[in-house]
Amino acid sequence: MATIALPLPPVSLPTLQPHATDTVVNCYDVLDLCPAGGVHDFTDGKYLDHRNDRAAYLAAQSRQADYLLDQLDCRPGERILDIGCGYGRILQQAQERELSAIGITISPTQAAENQRHELNTLVLNYRDIPHQRQQLPGRVHGIVANGSLEHFAQLEDALAGRVNDVYSELFQIARSLLRPGERFVTTAIHLAEVGQADPQAIRQTHRAWPRGSFNYHYANLVEAFGGWYPEPGQLERCAQGEFTLVAEEDGTHDYFLTSEYWLRQLKWSLVTKPRVWWALGKKWLHAPRALNDMLRCLWRDQSWNWQFRGENPPMRLYRQTWQAV
Numbered sequence: 001m002a003t004i005a006l007p008l009p010p011v012s013l014p015t016l017q018p019h020a021t022d023t024v025v026n027c028y029d030v031l032d033l034c035p036a037g038g039v040h041d042f043t044d045g046k047y048l049d050h051r052n053d054r055a056a057y058l059a060a061q062s063r064q065a066d067y068l069l070d071q072l073d074c075r076p077g078e079r080i081l082d083i084g085c086g087y088g089r090i091l092q093q094a095q096e097r098e099l100s101a102i103g104i105t106i107s108p109t110q111a112a113e114n115q116r117h118e119l120n121t122l123v124l125n126y127r128d129i130p131h132q133r134q135q136l137p138g139r140v141h142g143i144v145a146n147g148s149l150e151h152f153a154q155l156e157d158a159l160a161g162r163v164n165d166v167y168s169e170l171f172q173i174a175r176s177l178l179r180p181g182e183r184f185v186t187t188a189i190h191l192a193e194v195g196q197a198d199p200q201a202i203r204q205t206h207r208a209w210p211r212g213s214f215n216y217h218y219a220n221l222v223e224a225f226g227g228w229y230p231e232p233g234q235l236e237r238c239a240q241g242e243f244t245l246v247a248e249e250d251g252t253h254d255y256f257l258t259s260e261y262w263l264r265q266l267k268w269s270l271v272t273k274p275r276v277w278w279a280l281g282k283k284w285l286h287a288p289r290a291l292n293d294m295l296r297c298l299w300r301d302q303s304w305n306w307q308f309r310g311e312n313p314p315m316r317l318y319r320q321t322w323q324a325v
């Protein structure tokens with residue numbers, strides 16, 4: 001396919017250390033098991049009620065993609081960029097609306113799978129966009145990051161006190177692709193409170209903490225998925241001068257329902273589907289450490305589900321719509 005360089009001005013970015021993305025790449029290499037188990041989506045769905053069977057789950061995922069595309073307010077023929085597109089649900093639904101859609105991911109397996117389904121996807125770290133614009137065809141009219149932003153800052157960034165720089169850079173990159181009034185929509189798990197997580201405690205790994213404690217679970221998540229969550233209000237501060245927050249929703253309960261469905265579905269698949277045993281065996285040979293971290297986090301300790309459980313969950317999911325200034 002021919003690619004056209006984007007006619008946009010260069011962005012001047014703060015100097016950041018390269019991201020430690022190995023854990024993130026490895027995590028999606030392991031999570032490539034999920035499609036065999038019937039899970040193709042890696043973010044919350046948008047539910048209407050508490051029903052949570054497969055039909056409700058799939059409808060919720062589709063509703064979330066529709067909500068995000070509605071927020072972008074793009075017209076047929078316009079182009080959207082999905083940063084962290086996973087297995088391409090948003091790309092697919094965008095195409096159904098006659099939008100042109102391009103996805104980027106750091107997972108080669110996701111990109112290959114999407115290309116097989118004729119969904120335009122590149123293996124590209126969003127941080128490389130300013131240096132590799134020629135890879136993105138044409139102008140972009142709206143940007144989505146549905147559940148990818150949690151991976152953009154790392155524990156190393158939190159230890160070095162540069163998480164704000166990472167988010168400011170993200171907003172600068174997104175802004176450099178858009179014109180005033182155009183939109184960037186994000187969904188991201190946040191820490192429930194400012195100062196809730198101490199990077200020095202988390203660097204000691206889950207083993208240093210009592211099983212079931214906040215530090216234990218959060219360290220488990222950081223070790224298995226790679227990433228550091230934003231705090232309430234942090235993104236809005238970092239977006240200043242580039243974007244205004246024009247809509248926000250709390251989707252924490254939706255993520256609770258999604259995560260409980262995932263756990264049930266993956267347990268069922270592990271017991272009943274030989275395809276999953278085969279895929280698991282291959283991962284065990286290829287990436288034993290990443291698989292072990294993931295199974296401990298998802299299955300044994302259920303640190304993933306812990307995030308959204310209880311009356312006052314330790315994490316919050318925010319859907320946020322940003323308008324370019």
Ligand SMILES: C[S@@+](CC[C@H](N)C(=O)[O-])C[C@H]1O[C@@H](n2cnc3c(N)ncnc32)[C@H](O)[C@@H]1O
Nearest residue numbers: 041042043084085086105106107125126148151
């Ligand atoms: C939780 S998954 C969400 C996938 C998809 N949006 C969905 O809803 O199913 C996170 C996605 O972000 C991508 N990702 C993580 N860090 C990235 C980065 N620095 N640049 C581009 N994509 C990234 C991963 O490859 C993965 O596709």
